[in-house]
Amino acid sequence: MVKARAYAATSATSPLASTTIARRDPNEDDVQMEILFCGICHSDLHQVRNEWSGMMPTVYPCVPGHEIVGRVTKVGSAVKKFKVGDLAAVGCMVDSDGACPECKAGFEQFCPGLVLTYNFPDKHLGGVTYGGYSDSIVVKEQFVMRVPGNLDLAGAAPLLCAGITTYSPMRHWGVTKGKKVGVVGLGGLGHMAVKFAHALGAHTVVFTTTASKKDDALRLGADEVVLSKDANQMAKHAGSFDFILDSVSALHDINAYINLLARDGNLTMVGASPDPLPVAVFGLLFRRRSFSGSIIGGIAETQEMLDFCSQHNVTSDVEVIPIQKVNEAFERLMKSDVKYRFSIDMASLKSE
Amino acid sequence: MVKARAYAATSATSPLASTTIARRDPNEDDVQMEILFCGICHSDLHQVRNEWSGMMPTVYPCVPGHEIVGRVTKVGSAVKKFKVGDLAAVGCMVDSDGACPECKAGFEQFCPGLVLTYNFPDKHLGGVTYGGYSDSIVVKEQFVMRVPGNLDLAGAAPLLCAGITTYSPMRHWGVTKGKKVGVVGLGGLGHMAVKFAHALGAHTVVFTTTASKKDDALRLGADEVVLSKDANQMAKHAGSFDFILDSVSALHDINAYINLLARDGNLTMVGASPDPLPVAVFGLLFRRRSFSGSIIGGIAETQEMLDFCSQHNVTSDVEVIPIQKVNEAFERLMKSDVKYRFSIDMASLKSE
Numbered sequence: 086m087v088k089a090r091a092y093a094a095t096s097a098t099s100p101l102a103s104t105t106i107a108r109r110d111p112n113e114d115d116v117q118m119e120i121l122f123c124g125i126c127h128s129d130l131h132q133v134r135n136e137w138s139g140m141m142p143t144v145y146p147c148v149p150g151h152e153i154v155g156r157v158t159k160v161g162s163a164v165k166k167f168k169v170g171d172l173a174a175v176g177c178m179v180d181s182d183g184a185c186p187e188c189k190a191g192f193e194q195f196c197p198g199l200v201l202t203y204n205f206p207d208k209h210l211g212g213v214t215y216g217g218y219s220d221s222i223v224v225k226e227q228f229v230m231r232v233p234g235n236l237d238l239a240g241a242a243p244l245l246c247a248g249i250t251t252y253s254p255m256r257h258w259g260v261t262k263g264k265k266v267g268v269v270g271l272g273g274l275g276h277m278a279v280k281f282a283h284a285l286g287a288h289t290v291v292f293t294t295t296a297s298k299k300d301d302a303l304r305l306g307a308d309e310v311v312l313s314k315d316a317n318q319m320a321k322h323a324g325s326f327d328f329i330l331d332s333v334s335a336l337h338d339i340n341a342y343i344n345l346l347a348r349d350g351n352l353t354m355v356g357a358s359p360d361p362l363p364v365a366v367f368g369l370l371f372r373r374r375s376f377s378g379s380i381i382g383g384i385a386e387t388q389e390m391l392d393f394c395s396q397h398n399v400t401s402d403v404e405v406i407p408i409q410k411v412n413e414a415f416e417r418l419m420k421s422d423v424k425y426r427f428s429i430d431m432a433s434l435k436s437e
Numbered sequence: 438m439v440k441a442r443a444y445a446a447t448s449a450t451s452p453l454a455s456t457t458i459a460r461r462d463p464n465e466d467d468v469q470m471e472i473l474f475c476g477i478c479h480s481d482l483h484q485v486r487n488e489w490s491g492m493m494p495t496v497y498p499c500v501p502g503h504e505i506v507g508r509v510t511k512v513g514s515a516v517k518k519f520k521v522g523d524l525a526a527v528g529c530m531v532d533s534d535g536a537c538p539e540c541k542a543g544f545e546q547f548c549p550g551l552v553l554t555y556n557f558p559d560k561h562l563g564g565v566t567y568g569g570y571s572d573s574i575v576v577k578e579q580f581v582m583r584v585p586g587n588l589d590l591a592g593a594a595p596l597l598c599a600g601i602t603t604y605s606p607m608r609h610w611g612v613t614k615g616k617k618v619g620v621v622g623l624g625g626l627g628h629m630a631v632k633f634a635h636a637l638g639a640h641t642v643v644f645t646t647t648a649s650k651k652d653d654a655l656r657l658g659a660d661e662v663v664l665s666k667d668a669n670q671m672a673k674h675a676g677s678f679d680f681i682l683d684s685v686s687a688l689h690d691i692n693a694y695i696n697l698l699a700r701d702g703n704l705t706m707v708g709a710s711p712d713p714l715p716v717a718v719f720g721l722l723f724r725r726r727s728f729s730g731s732i733i734g735g736i737a738e739t740q741e742m743l744d745f746c747s748q749h750n751v752t753s754d755v756e757v758i759p760i761q762k763v764n765e766a767f768e769r770l771m772k773s774d775v776k777y778r779f780s781i782d783m784a785s786l787k788s789e
């Protein structure tokens with residue numbers, strides 16, 4: 086076993102604080118890496134504060150973080166794709182059963198034996214898995230992605246969750262040149278959605294409740310910005326969208342957006358409102374529209390996304406922080422006070 | 438102009454009664470037909486009673502009926518597909534603009550210039566269009582379908598609405614051999630859905646709240662029947678359906694069915710609940726499920742459906758009534774007291 090430095094919460098109400106955790110010695114199929122950057126995802130905050138107690142109760146100490154970019158420091162004897170010194174990345178998953186139809190079809194995220202990067206039973210060391218708010222991690226090769234060398238590493242970290250979460254449904258629903266795509270909500274997920282829709286060649290429209298976000302939306306790649314509170318602006322777009330990605334994770338009027346879809350248009354939720362969203366059936370009947378959801382993406386598709394980002398020069402807009410500011414960052418995240426993702430520079434952990 | 442016998446309502450609270458209406462002389466592109474059978478659709482009742490006053494207020498007198506089967510009695514000089522004596526059918530639509538992208542793509546039902554078979558402005562005679570509770574009708578050739586000779590005509594009439602409404606989404610979402618398909622609600626629409634799912638080769642499961650419907654569901658072609666109130670029975674099917682068609686037009690727990698969908702599974706509503714249906718977002722995120730709607734089908738697809746019915750010997754299970762019993766039938770329809778569709782034998786109108 087190897088000792089690793091990490092930031093952990095010891096209860097739902099404790100701040101994250103410096104600690105030491107164990108990482109396993111790499112098995113023959115494992116990659117050990119030094120973590121360089123780790124993005125802060127809203128899920129980290131939910132998990133640390135045990136806000137998903139019904140579905141996924143938090144085991145303490147909890148080390149969150151599933152947007153991990155680093156450098157390989159050791160590889161097991163059977164590892165083929167990585168060598169010491171390579172850039173590598175880990176996202177939300179670190180293992181799955183590998184045998185079920187979902188795994189075989191490249192949808193590890195739907196595997197019943199899925200192991201998440203943190204707060205999931207750890208079959209190697211017991212206890213639960215520990216995430217990326219740490220100076221190192223050991224992960225099965227199959228769940229480690231290559232990081233193209235031209236990507237800014239701090240901005241690449243959020244691609245592992247915010248990136249794949251928005252890229253995957255766009256690819257699934259056929260976003261491409263000639264399509265009209267809407268993005269609802271301009272936060273960590275939404276800003277990635279704008280970049281991907283634009284890079285995929287679609288006419289990209291951002292919906293926002295905040296007029297002041299317009300310039301930033303255009304800078305990120307939007308062709309148009311619509312104030313969703315303005316009924317006239319909304320009406321002009323009725324029945325015209327091929328695809329809308331909705332990143333809002335609270336109760337909101339989803340029918341206002343469903344009505345903007347063209348025939349066979351799809352609205353995909355990537356935000357997870359805890360309250361059910363009331364859907365007007367007539368809005369679906371006319372034009373044969375559909376309303377769906379999507380969650381991250383499989384390992385192969387995550388690698389495809391990183392390669393796409395390399396080709397199109399896409400990374401997340403990040404505010405880089407030292408890990409000592411993580412609790413402050415959590416508070417700011419609650420107020421959406423970040424453009425658009427925090428990325429922790431893990432070099433800061435060396436000074437602990 | 439030609440006088441036609443019909444049954445019409447003169448107000449939202451009047452019973453339907455015998456009357457005389459005008460039909461236009463056939464134009465060069467028109468087909469005139471003697472109506473032999475007309476199905477009774479729940480829409481007829483909604484329209485007659487002005488229950489859609491917000492969306493489509495009823496103009497009186499109102500002659501409903503959009504499940505029409507008859508025999509051609511006269512054709513305009515430009516008509517090519519029909520000759521006098523042919524069997525023919527008319528569904529929910531009698532005209533569209535013919536020029537918009539929807540029409541060009543075969544989706545006349547989504548044309549902004551769509552003309553419905555009844556209660557829509559009639560550009561030929563003024564007033565509104567009159568439906569199939571009548572002894573004749575005149576319709577543009579393009580909106581008239583051929584009726585294969587081997588179909589029972591009384592049972593064929595409901596294919597023009599209940600049939601295409603259930604056939605179209607099954608084709609769109611890829612129902613075929615090897616797929617697992619659910620049908621929610623066993624009424625006029627649901628019983629057609631069971632027949633189509635079975636004829637398309639899918640493993641067909643009927644969900645019902647009424648144990649007594651089991652034998653009938655199996656007779657109609659179901660492979661399994663699940664009591665939707667029985668949580669254990671429902672749990673056995675979790676995550677296993679490729680497609681579910683939901684014909685329930687009232688508020689109900691849609692999430693119980695969404696959770697039964699496999700990865701990329703789709704639930705399509707063909708029933709139109711007036712109340713929004715609350716959708717739990719987590720049920721959509723996991724397995725990338727989708728929830729959608731569908732309404733009738735285009736003209737070419739309606740013809741395809743009739744030809745499919747001819748090949749697979751599919752018609753609606755009907756209770757044939759004389760038109761003099763139409764008000765009684767409306768009352769029974771309100772109580773779902775029909776297996777599974779009323780079909781009016783229009784010969785009864787001759788005795789008026």
